[in-house]
Amino acid sequence: MLKSVEEGSPFTVDNIPFGVISTPENTKPRCATAFGNYAIDLSALERVGSFSDIPGLEGKGGVEMINNVFSQPTLNAFAAMPKEIHRKVRNSLVRYFRDGLPPSYYIPLETVTYHYPMDTFNFSDFFCSLEHVKNCAKVMNAPIAPSFFFIPPVYNGRTSSLKITNTPIHRPRGVIQPTPTTPPTYAPTQALDFELEMGVFISKPLPSGQVLDICNAREHIFGFVVLNDWSARDIQSFEMAPLGPFHGKGSGTSISPWIVTCEALDGVACAVEVAQESGVLPHLRWKGRGGEATFDVKLQAKVLRNGKSYNATSTNLNELYWTPYQQLTHLASAGEGLTTGDIFGTGTITSDRTNYKGEKDGIACLVERKAPENELSGLKDKGIEFLQDGDEVVMEGWCVNSKTGVKFGFGECRGQVLPSIYYREEDHL
Known part of the structure; x- marks a missing residue:
């Protein structure tokens, strides 16, 4: 079931934005998305193989992951991938939200620290x-x-x-x-x-x-x-x-x-x-x-x-x-x-x-x-x-x-x- 989104939240299922966060429990910056009043740690989903059916993100998770794209401290590696991969990741996340992710993946937004999301040269x-x-x-x-x-x-x-x-x-x-x-x-x-x-x-x-x-x-x-x-x-x-x-x-x-x-x-x-x-x-x-x-x-x-x-x-x-x-x-x-x-x-x-x-x-x-x-x-x-x-x-x-x-x-x-x-x-x- 789709987890309900609090009224007035900017982060509905039509959105699926991308950012970089850290938490008190894990101070390492990593990639995330937002849904309702929660951040979703994409590196955690990546580790269990949630995107392994997407070309460029193949692997079984954990140490066998080829790219570890979402464990990076910026979104550059993901952003540089073809638009088709962006669409497939987005569609997978929409599906997970509709089917229901385990509560452990939801991190209250008020507990996260935001980081500048890209490595920017110009x-x-x-x-x-x-x-x-x-x-x-x-x-x-x-x-x-x-x-x-x-x-x-x-x-x-x-x-x-x-x-x-x-x-x-x-x-x-x-x-x-x-x-x-x-x-x-x-x-x-x-x-x-x-x-x-x-x-x-x-x-x-x-x-x-x-x-x-x-x-x-x-x-x-x-x-x-x-x-x-x-x-x-x-x-x-x-x-x-x-x-x-x-x-x-x-x-x-x-x-x-x-x-x-x-x-x-x-x-x-x-x-x-x-x-x-x-x-x-x-x-x-x-x-x-x-x-x-x-x-x-x-x-x-x-x-x-x-x-x-x-x-x-x-x-x-x-x-x-x-x-x-x-x-x-x-x-x-x-x-x-x-x-x-x-x-x-x-x-x-x-x-x-x-x-x-x-x-x-x-x-x-x-x-x-x-x-x-x-x-x-x-x-x-x-x-x-x-x-x-x-x-x-x-x-x-x-x-x-x-x-x-x-x-x-x-x-x-x-x-x-x-x-x-x-x-x-x-x-x-």
């Missing part, structure tokens, strides 16, 4: 919401770059910034210039922001020198997570010219703990909500079915301050100007190749939606609200302009399978702001 972040670009242009009093309508803008980030949910973020330090007439100073940021994004993990590698056909982009995507691109706006502003962001974006990039696969997202494939200009170049034009160009993932973020919760944004992945498939195709378009475990951020997913007051509640970061027309009373009235020490940002993503009507999600991407690490200038003279 991290890139995009700038692909037209509304976000428009709003930033207003705030910075700058024009929209003409190239935005021809290529998905992107920069290379720092893998050292990548953090699993619940990892605190120390307020970053950097060089800031409070006003044009004051000298630059090295100090903690006074303009710490969040950006609500999604992260996309690479599965199948692409050799250097090859380029990616957009029709094959899905074959190289393992799955999606919710991503918070923490941003120090004053540091970023001073350093932007001429090479783009560095320390302003390097303090932290948080992700939700469970990777939701493309197989799970098949039921939420949809058309894009934002019409693209006619100038999209042939290699970036979506050639598949129009209703499968992107995914219907509802996203929200809230700020927790002094014990109270404030809704900050509500948006959707399908409101990006450039889709994840187009982003990945562009990422590989110069022949740099793709590596299993790499991740890219979709960029801030700002939409033009409004709430019942007519306020723009689809704005997915705080700096955009500096424009008077973008103010949100629920934040402005509480003095939430940028993040303070002690603030916590909580992001979530939810889907509804269009075929079954079942709701599922990604789990929380959560992080708290801690004070800047102590620094005395006289110690460095």
Whole structure:
């Protein structure tokens, strides 16, 4: 019998995400899935031969296992396998949940420690919401770059910034210039922001020198997570010219703990909500079915301050100007190749939606609200302009399978702001 899933759990049988956990009883990180309010240790299932009928996972379990794929501390070995193996493992898990696993395999989620799930060599972040670009242009009093309508803008980030949910973020330090007439100073940021994004993990590698056909982009995507691109706006502003962001974006990039696969997202494939200009170049034009160009993932973020919760944004992945498939195709378009475990951020997913007051509640970061027309009373009235020490940002993503009507999600991407690490200038003279 199918073990019942508690109402409101993001981890239904339509989901079957993948992550890496450890427990007090076994501190070794290993691969897992989530079902209801429980984690399922995939290495334990692997040891008893539960996947031995799947090519690539043959064996009788125990020491006779050929690969021990799920005993690894990352998901790279599994992610690199063909999509057909991913589907077969997923189908086996669905069958086990429907038939009933012994209680010993269920580990309460509140008892597990999450670990960053992949060995990541490359991290890139995009700038692909037209509304976000428009709003930033207003705030910075700058024009929209003409190239935005021809290529998905992107920069290379720092893998050292990548953090699993619940990892605190120390307020970053950097060089800031409070006003044009004051000298630059090295100090903690006074303009710490969040950006609500999604992260996309690479599965199948692409050799250097090859380029990616957009029709094959899905074959190289393992799955999606919710991503918070923490941003120090004053540091970023001073350093932007001429090479783009560095320390302003390097303090932290948080992700939700469970990777939701493309197989799970098949039921939420949809058309894009934002019409693209006619100038999209042939290699970036979506050639598949129009209703499968992107995914219907509802996203929200809230700020927790002094014990109270404030809704900050509500948006959707399908409101990006450039889709994840187009982003990945562009990422590989110069022949740099793709590596299993790499991740890219979709960029801030700002939409033009409004709430019942007519306020723009689809704005997915705080700096955009500096424009008077973008103010949100629920934040402005509480003095939430940028993040303070002690603030916590909580992001979530939810889907509804269009075929079954079942709701599922990604789990929380959560992080708290801690004070800047102590620094005395006289110690460095």
